[in-house]
Amino acid sequence: QVQLQESGPGLVKPSQTLSLTCTVSGGSITTNYYYWSWIRQPPGKGLEWMGAIAYSGSTYYSPSLKSRTSISRDTSKNQFTLQLSSVTPEDTAVYYCGRFRDYWGQGTQVTVSS
Numbered sequence: 001q002v003q004l005q006e007s008g009p010g011l012v013k014p015s016q017t018l019s020l021t022c023t024v025s026g027g028s029i030t031t032n033y034y035y036w037s038w039i040r041q042p043p044g045k046g047l048e049w050m051g052a053i054a055y056s057g058s059t060y061y062s063p064s065l066k067s068r069t070s071i072s073r074d075t076s077k078n079q080f081t082l083q084l085s086s087v088t089p090e091d092t093a094v095y096y097c098g099r100f101r102d103y104w105g106q107g108t109q110v111t112v113s114s
Helices: none
Strands: 003-007 018-025 035-041 048-054 059-061 069-074 079-084 093-100 108-112
Touching (some): 003 093, 018 035, 018 093, 048 069, 079 093
Antiparallel strands (some): 003 018, 018 079, 035 093, 069 079, 093 108
């Protein structure tokens, strides 16, 4: 069974870079033909797809976030990461990693505040 776990700081200061790691167990992030995604939900708002990294290593980003989003992976650790630069309080949200379309992590709260 595939399990995903988000990890990283719960508090980030404005203008800093938000970095989160998703650790995957029960399945390989290189297995054909899955995509591994980051999704977030700000308080009181809906889910927002941020981007994904494919089994091949190819990346895809939401146009609204592309300029400051980077997704990468470490296949030896079966992990993929999210970096969101120049954060503001509007980036405060619960951040999820998932395998499209079937598995999700439990989410992790990230607050952007000074």
